[in-house]
Amino acid sequence: MGHGRDAVPDKTTIDARTLTVWLALLLVCAAAASLLIGDGFVGPASGLITMEIRLPRTLLAVLIGGALGLSGAVLQGALRNPLADPGLLGITPAAGLGAMIAFYWGLAGQFAPALPMGGLLGAGLGLTCLLGLGGRGLSGPSLILAGVALSALAGALMSLALTLAPNPFALAEITFWLMGGLEDRALSHVAMAAPPILLGVTLLLRLGPGLDALTLGEDTAASLGQPPTRTLRHAAIGCALAAGASAAVAGGIGFVGLVVPHLMRPFVGERPSALLGPSLLTGAIMLTLADMLVRMVPLLLPVSAAPPLGVLTALVGAPFLVRIARRMAP
């Protein structure tokens, strides 16, 4: 939406531009801190460790957190449902299934990037099913139903693959991957995830007017020149690219997409297009901080291993979900 010189200012508690500047600053600080905190110790490391271990991890946290936060904001707007998130559409489970198949057939053992590539392929296939199951007249409820069906299908096939796991080590590795995390990711993972994520994010950021129009219902959106079918299709494709590529590289990191838009609404109001930029930045900040926290757990607590990142986001996100539900109750 163009902002002319005499554009209507939004009545919100904080000016949108000020908020964006603050969030961007916060993200830079979080990313810098993340480069200074390692698995074993805090402080600047040698160039090699920073480049090979901390940099990919930080870049992935920023990219994936941003992708998940933005996907959540877009899906909540597109489906007009405050509980929508990429997991709801079955994109994350489909990516998980793809990665598992790559693992199951031993492809990942011979060729390391096979796991995330399998995940990307799974997300793509999942999206195709989603658009097929949702039918031609893609409406909010039919998209949600198709997403639930896809989640159930992918979940069942994953359980089947787990019971048929070739050996206990494979079982353990798959389970750990499904929990989601960013440890031991290399720059090659960044190179694989970044293009689809950036493409998806670009597509999603352009949906502002379409999402705003949908606020008034499907007929009114169409009469404003924003056909709801087009908005929903672009939202689904953008989320499959952004959230699917994220899940392919980092496994199942839940609740970021759900929680972030709710954190932003008190600051920017409920207009869907106003939530997109702030949700992108806040998702990136939150995941970078969460991943830092995960790495610091062994330094702070008497435990031998860091908890998976997906476990941490779920531990924080689940109570938050309860809070949203209670606030929505009349």
Add this chain to the structure above:
Amino acid sequence: MTRLDRFSLTLGGRQILREVTLHPKRGELLALCGPNGAGKTSILKALAGLVPGGARPDPRHVAYLAQNTPPSWALTVGQIATLGRIPHGDRLAAPVGNALRRCGIESLRDARIDRISGGEARRAMLARVFATEPGMFLLDEPTADLDPAACHAILRLLRETAEAGAAVVVVLHAVELATEYAHRIVLVDQGRIAADCPAAQALAAAAAIFGMRAGVGPRLLPNP
């Protein structure tokens, strides 16, 4: 300007509209009246380009107000009115301010839509249509939820808008109310245009078509 020529519509095997011809004109407030389920809303949607095979209007020139649908998110009145600028791709303050003023809700600009009365919310939706500054207004029951004073104020505003050069088409339940403000009244019955006449002749026509004596309240119109 959009129009319908012998337009028929069948949805799910049910014939909704049969050979409807309707040419709204600039400078004219046209009221579509008839019993529930007669097809008034379908005619309006066909003009707005919302049904398969209907007109394909430019959203910058033709604005449509749906029957009462609450917005999904708690936007402010000002934000709702600003949505009317989406077809133009801008958020100009002048048309939005004018629209809020004309609909009499300027003081509510920063109020959340879920914290105001139903009638005020309806006016916010109407302001959204005015903010588009269209040449043609397609309004489905714009006076629903309004008290009698507000109802007359809105219809007076719509008549002025038409006389200033716009084409205004409104769906109204009450024929009597329509005769007070509309220039032309189209009576719709069972998916057909049963009569298309100047406002002064509408009550007599309605009496003939719906078996209703002229002068009797529209609440006695038979439901199909």
